[in-house]
Amino acid sequence: MAEFSTSIKDAGDVNVVYLKGYLDAHTAPILENTFSNLIEKSKYSIVVNFKDLSYISSAGLGVFMAFIEKIRDNSGDIKLTTMSDKVFNIFDLLGFPLLYEIYKSEEEAINKFSETKKLENR
Amino acid sequence: MIKLNFLKINGVEIKSNFKFQLFWIIALFFFIFRVFISTQNSIVSEIINETLLTFTFLSLFFYLLDLIHSKPIDPLALVINVGILNAIMFFLLTFSKAIFGLWYNQAEAQISNPGILYNLISFIYSFEILSSLAIILLAFKELYFYRQKKNVSTYFNTMIVFFFLASFSGTLKNIPDLSYIKDTFFIISILLIFINSIRISWIAFLVKKEKISLLILSVIISILFVVNLANGSSSSNHSQVMLEFSPALSHFFKVMMTYGAIYFSILFFTTLFHLPTAEAFDRKAQEVNFLQYFSKLIMESVDFKELADTVTEIAIKVCNANAAWIAWKEGNEFKSLANKNIGYYDANNLTKFVFDNNLGKISDDSFIINLKKYFTRLELSEELFFLTAAPLKAHNEIKGYLFAAKKNDISFDDEDKNAIDTFSDYASVAIENSILLEESIEKERLEKELDVAREIQRKILPAENPKFDKINISSVFIPAFEVGGDYYDFFKISENKLGFIIADVSGKGISAAFIMAEIKGIFESLAKTIERPKEILIKANEILERTLDRKNFVSAAYGLIDIKKEKLFISRAGHCPIVLIRDNIIENLKPSGIGLGLNFGQQFINSLEEVEINLKDEDTIVLYTDGITEAKNKNLEDFGEKQFEKILIENCSLNADEISNKVIKEVTLFSQNNSQHDDITLVILKWKQKKLINVNLGEVPSLDGMELDNG
Numbered sequence: 001m002a003e004f005s006t007s008i009k010d011a012g013d014v015n016v017v018y019l020k021g022y023l024d025a026h027t028a029p030i031l032e033n034t035f036s037n038l039i040e041k042s043k044y045s046i047v048v049n050f051k052d053l054s055y056i057s058s059a060g061l062g063v064f065m066a067f068i069e070k071i072r073d074n075s076g077d078i079k080l081t082t083m084s085d086k087v088f089n090i091f092d093l094l095g096f097p098l099l100y101e102i103y104k105s106e107e108e109a110i111n112k113f114s115e116t117k118k119l120e121n122r
Numbered sequence: 123m124i125k126l127n128f129l130k131i132n133g134v135e136i137k138s139n140f141k142f143q144l145f146w147i148i149a150l151f152f153f154i155f156r157v158f159i160s161t162q163n164s165i166v167s168e169i170i171n172e173t174l175l176t177f178t179f180l181s182l183f184f185y186l187l188d189l190i191h192s193k194p195i196d197p198l199a200l201v202i203n204v205g206i207l208n209a210i211m212f213f214l215l216t217f218s219k220a221i222f223g224l225w226y227n228q229a230e231a232q233i234s235n236p237g238i239l240y241n242l243i244s245f246i247y248s249f250e251i252l253s254s255l256a257i258i259l260l261a262f263k264e265l266y267f268y269r270q271k272k273n274v275s276t277y278f279n280t281m282i283v284f285f286f287l288a289s290f291s292g293t294l295k296n297i298p299d300l301s302y303i304k305d306t307f308f309i310i311s312i313l314l315i316f317i318n319s320i321r322i323s324w325i326a327f328l329v330k331k332e333k334i335s336l337l338i339l340s341v342i343i344s345i346l347f348v349v350n351l352a353n354g355s356s357s358s359n360h361s362q363v364m365l366e367f368s369p370a371l372s373h374f375f376k377v378m379m380t381y382g383a384i385y386f387s388i389l390f391f392t393t394l395f396h397l398p399t400a401e402a403f404d405r406k407a408q409e410v411n412f413l414q415y416f417s418k419l420i421m422e423s424v425d426f427k428e429l430a431d432t433v434t435e436i437a438i439k440v441c442n443a444n445a446a447w448i449a450w451k452e453g454n455e456f457k458s459l460a461n462k463n464i465g466y467y468d469a470n471n472l473t474k475f476v477f478d479n480n481l482g483k484i485s486d487d488s489f490i491i492n493l494k495k496y497f498t499r500l501e502l503s504e505e506l507f508f509l510t511a512a513p514l515k516a517h518n519e520i521k522g523y524l525f526a527a528k529k530n531d532i533s534f535d536d537e538d539k540n541a542i543d544t545f546s547d548y549a550s551v552a553i554e555n556s557i558l559l560e561e562s563i564e565k566e567r568l569e570k571e572l573d574v575a576r577e578i579q580r581k582i583l584p585a586e587n588p589k590f591d592k593i594n595i596s597s598v599f600i601p602a603f604e605v606g607g608d609y610y611d612f613f614k615i616s617e618n619k620l621g622f623i624i625a626d627v628s629g630k631g632i633s634a635a636f637i638m639a640e641i642k643g644i645f646e647s648l649a650k651t652i653e654r655p656k657e658i659l660i661k662a663n664e665i666l667e668r669t670l671d672r673k674n675f676v677s678a679a680y681g682l683i684d685i686k687k688e689k690l691f692i693s694r695a696g697h698c699p700i701v702l703i704r705d706n707i708i709e710n711l712k713p714s715g716i717g718l719g720l721n722f723g724q725q726f727i728n729s730l731e732e733v734e735i736n737l738k739d740e741d742t743i744v745l746y747t748d749g750i751t752e753a754k755n756k757n758l759e760d761f762g763e764k765q766f767e768k769i770l771i772e773n774c775s776l777n778a779d780e781i782s783n784k785v786i787k788e789v790t791l792f793s794q795n796n797s798q799h800d801d802i803t804l805v806i807l808k809w810k811q812k813k814l815i816n817v818n819l820g821e822v823p824s825l826d827g828m829e830l831d832n833g
Contacts, residue, residue, distance in 0.1 A: 024799075025604075025630045057800075058607075058628035058675070065720060066673035086760075090748075094677060094696035095716030098729050 023060035044076020292373035344386035430460035488512035512546035596778035606801030607634030739811035
């Protein structure tokens with residue numbers, strides 16, 4: 001079976017989660033753990049970088065759905081970045097662009113977080 | 123050898139009853155003879171007397187033999203019985219003076235007034251002695267043969283023969299010249315007693331506690347034998363009565379008392395010498411027992427947790443520890459399990475401490491650690507001073523360590539270390555077995571579960587395609603090993619209206635199958651009351667909000683063909699595009715729409731569009747799930763939409779079934795070197811206007827192009 005792994009980068013208030021490999025029903029629990037750990041530490045501003053993700057199945061998409069409610073309730077968000085066309089197509093078919101902010105680059109997504117913060121502070 | 127096997131052939135009960143009756147009949151004869159008949163001391167009467175005595179003795183002996191063999195023999199119980207009988211005899215002998223003093227003239231040692239009463243009492247007295255001797259002889263015989271590996275019956279039987287010879291030669295009291303015969307037999311008997319008394323290997327098998335009690339018992343019993351022997355000496359009343367009753371019994375009594383005294387003296391000394399090694403012997407025996415018990419357990423045990431518990435429980439006993447636990451490797455960390463006599467916190471703490479500080483070089487060997495100097499640092503809730511551990515291996519890999527700890531000041535010795543080493547080897551095998559078993563059970567369970575899921579799916583999908591004059595329908599479904607949650611269905615709303623759906627439930631296996639079943643129920647009932655695809659999808663999403671887990675969702679496309687109006691209405695909730703082939707051109711219909719279950723608010727409703735298409739002759743509508751486009755070859759490349767579209771165009775002039783066959787053939791060819799990861803569903807609907815012309819000649823078909831109405 002193809003492997004899957006995640007890694008986390010701390011970018012100030014924002015945490016960037018890097019996905020690598022194949023995200024399917026068998027590897028979905030790995031990403032679930034990653035999100036659970038972040039939420040446990042009250043880190044609700046999450047950027048997910050899809051740069052090294054080669055495949056995502058419906059069970060993989062389900063992971064995002066499982067956590068988004070809790071994160072948004074805590075005025076956080078999951079923003080998605082750097083998807084390959086193939087991965088984007090899967091997200092697009094399901095209508096994810098209507099539910100999630102998807103950006104071309106990681107910086108853009110991180111900046112979006114700080115912008116909303118500034119707006120809130122104002 | 124004294125035959126005892128013959129009574130095991132059949133009907134033990136009947137035979138022993140028979141012996142019992144025989145004994146009482148002989149005893150009765152003997153009693154009558156003694157009390158009522160025998161008054162004069164003739165040779166004939168003496169011979170009858172001794173014969174009856176012998177038979178009484180033998181019948182009692184064999185009856186008791188049956189009795190004793192009906193239960194397993196416990197040597198210590200036999201010894202205690204001998205002791206009790208001896209004590210009774212001791213009291214009888216002590217009181218014999220008082221009882222028989224009535225009849226004895228002390229000065230002359232002669233019976234003054236023998237009468238029926240005397241005969242009665244002397245019979246009862248002697249009979250008691252006789253019975254006791256029979257039981258004691260039986261006990262000696264059983265002790266002699268207990269745990270005897272070789273056939274040594276010759277020595278014992280020879281001894282018994284000499285016992286009888288010594289006893290009966292005593293009958294020759296009237297011929298003083300021949301007394302040397304009696305003495306000779308007596309001396310030989312004593313020699314044989316010595317030889318036979320050495321065979322007491324059975325004490326080796328007693329545990330230390332039993333040995334100590336045996337030591338005390340043998341001292342008391344050997345003293346009792348000596349005292350009884352002394353009390354029964356020729357000058358006592360007992361001796362007088364015995365001689366008068368039966369000289370043979372009197373001599374036999376002496377022989378038996380001698381035997382007892384010698385046997386139990388030897389027993390005492392042997393036990394004494396065995397005592398220092400008793401503990402070591404016990405330990406070895408216990409170890410063997412544990413290992414035996416454990417290997418039995420290996421065969422039986424199924425549950426890993428249960429096994430772990432047993433391992434630690436035995437580990438404590440095997441190496442005389444106070445506490446034990448298993449440190450099981452999980453990832454890079456050790457987690458304690460099956461803790462015995464130690465708290466979870468302490469066990470984890472100690473394990474972590476040992477491995478963090480590399481105290482017991484993590485190796486294949488067991489090790490002993492003195493915890494005294496680290497004690498304050500460890501902050502344990504209990505005082506544990508010594509630690510020993512041995513690796514547990516499965517598949518040649520260290521899976522964990524078996525730990526044992528001691529509270530007292532005495533460290534584990536090499537013996538303990540060896541014991542835990544040996545034991546951990548056994549435990550490793552057991553653990554490996556249980557892991558393998560658990561894995562195969564889990565695998566089986568999963569396969570069973572998938573069987574159920576496939577069965578559900580098979581029953582949910584339509585058994586056959588509905589028949590319409592103007593629609594040529596084909597559907598193919600190929601399940602993946604792990605049920606993928608694909609679903610398609612047709613709803614014949616009326617003669618002129620066909621509703622159809624294709625859906626893909628997120629996830630796999632039984633959970634996906636259950637959601638599928640739910641989806642089928644929802645659409646089946648909605649299709650009856652609602653016609654327009656968009657409305658149906660909105661309603662379905664509403665219903666799903668109540669039951670669907672947040673991480674689950676369903677991609678679906680619902681369509682309606684109105685045959686009369688020659689229109690197709692279609693809405694898509696996150697599903698793959700619907701392919702429309704018209705005039706050799708492919709169009710991917712992709713009206714916007716979020717997957718069912720992804721959003722339950724206005725956003726879902728707002729996003730949803732409905733396409734309306736005026737159907738043209740030979741229009742081909744293709745519905746599929748991503749199992750086709752994401753079918754993978756051995757290089758993990760996707761089959762892809764391009765390839766899919768190419769096949770569709772090339773074959774679009776064929777009928778629905780033929781197109782479907784071509785597609786499936788190509789997909790199968792493409793992915794033949796890789797397993798099918800997801801369900802494959804392909805539904806093709808082909809619009810056949812001409813059929814309608816054939817039926818209703820007057821009607822002119824509409825040749826309008828297609829329109830796109832955004833819902």
